[in-house]
Amino acid sequence: MDRRSDAYSTHGWRQAFIDRCKDLAPVETAVVHPCDAATLEAVMEAARLGLILPVLVGPEGKIRAAAAAAGADISPFRLVNTPHSHAAAARAVALVRAGEVRMLMKGALHTDELMREVLARDTGLRTARKVSHVYLMDVPRYPRPLMITDAAINIAPDLDDKKDIVQNAVDLAHVLGMDEPRVAILSAVETVNSRLQSTVDAAALCKMSDRGQITGALLDGPLGFDNAVSPAAAADKGIASTVAGRADILVVPDLVSGNLLAKQLTFLAGADAAGVVVGARTPIVLTSRADSEPARIASCAVAVLMAQATISAGPAIGA
Structure with a gap:
């Protein structure tokens, strides 16, 4: 049921x-x-x-x-x-x-x-890529399909792992018809903090995108979950971005945070979900x-x- x-x-x-x-x-x-x-x-x-x-x-x-x-x-x-x-x-x-x-x-x-x-x-x-998992969520209060990665395979991915995790999700988005998906690299805050590794990784992933090491998408991060999916929350924080508030793909810091997020959306927010392994x-x-x-x-x-x-x-x- x-x-x-x-x-x-x-x-x-x-x-x-x-x-x-x-x-x-x-x-x-x-x-x-x-x-x-x-x-x-x-x-x-x-x-x-x-x-x-x-x-x-x-x-x-x-x-x-x-x-x-x-x-x-x-x-x-x-x-x-x-x-x-x-x-x-x-x-x-x-x-x-x-x-x-x-x-x-x-x-x-x-x-x-x-x-x-x-x-x-x-x-x-x-393959040459790290294998990863992508959830595809249909969330009632969000106006577009939302992809969450990785919430099932990689427990504590490092920067190199996250590079592949992002590219895997982007390639899947292309298959699903999203020509240039917006990718939000999530953390607890929106500024880079050397004591919070997920913010450092987010900044590095965005620079990798700038240098062509990740292709086919628009990246921004670090972003909090709120300003990744809410234009109002992004505006309140003064974040001017093509990604903030309109993310198609959410890249989580680790498996625990991703798994919790996906299940909260399913069981508390009434989201429909599908999941596949890519890479x-x-x-x-x-x-x-x-x-x-x-x-x-x-x-x-x-x-x-x-x-x-x-x-x-x-x-x-x-x-």
Whole structure:
């Protein structure tokens, strides 16, 4: 069940991501350890919508038991039997490397189990970039889609990590049709303070953008959350910026602050959310066990758009 109260009204951008996939071919997707009803229900719906061609990877007995509990007919789908969740993660990554699937979707296993195989140096899906996570939020009181990164993978990113985290999010924004996204580098204050490393990192990231080390976006920071999303708050602080008050992407200082922010927007502000892992050789749908089915479906749609990135991204959503 979607936890958003009926008192909140979002803008429908999550559905817009799904609608963008209607003319695209479904993407072969390894669903890793789909041994719970919630995962299989989302898989069935994503397949019905033509988003994915599922390959179910995990212990066959547990998958069939979960399918029976969910009333799901998995007979049309390929099933790759493995003894346990660790082996399922390794086999799913191997399927990507062999070219048999083009996406991964997390099922009923810990994120660490899946990401350990994704990040394995010799057998994983690493690229030159740091792998990171992006939440896409449809917040009722915010007039455009809002991306938050990184709230799920990198615990305490350093400056080099943040450079990749920013570029990953910018590249995803381009896929979604945002030609020059506005990126706010968040901290607790708006001025650079040598004792607050997040402000120093923010200033350095902005200079990296000036020098072409980060491309395709407008950056500003350090910015507080209030003056990143509120024109009035930015004006009150005397901040003149093309980003302040109108951010498309929020780059948080660390995983804890990002995770808290994303969940507060979801559970207290009625936001719709979707989440994907970027920076690997393939998109990864990485959802929480607490996520609703619509959130899982929207995450699939965003990952499909990433996988089909050679196709025109189309008009910007929420421009």
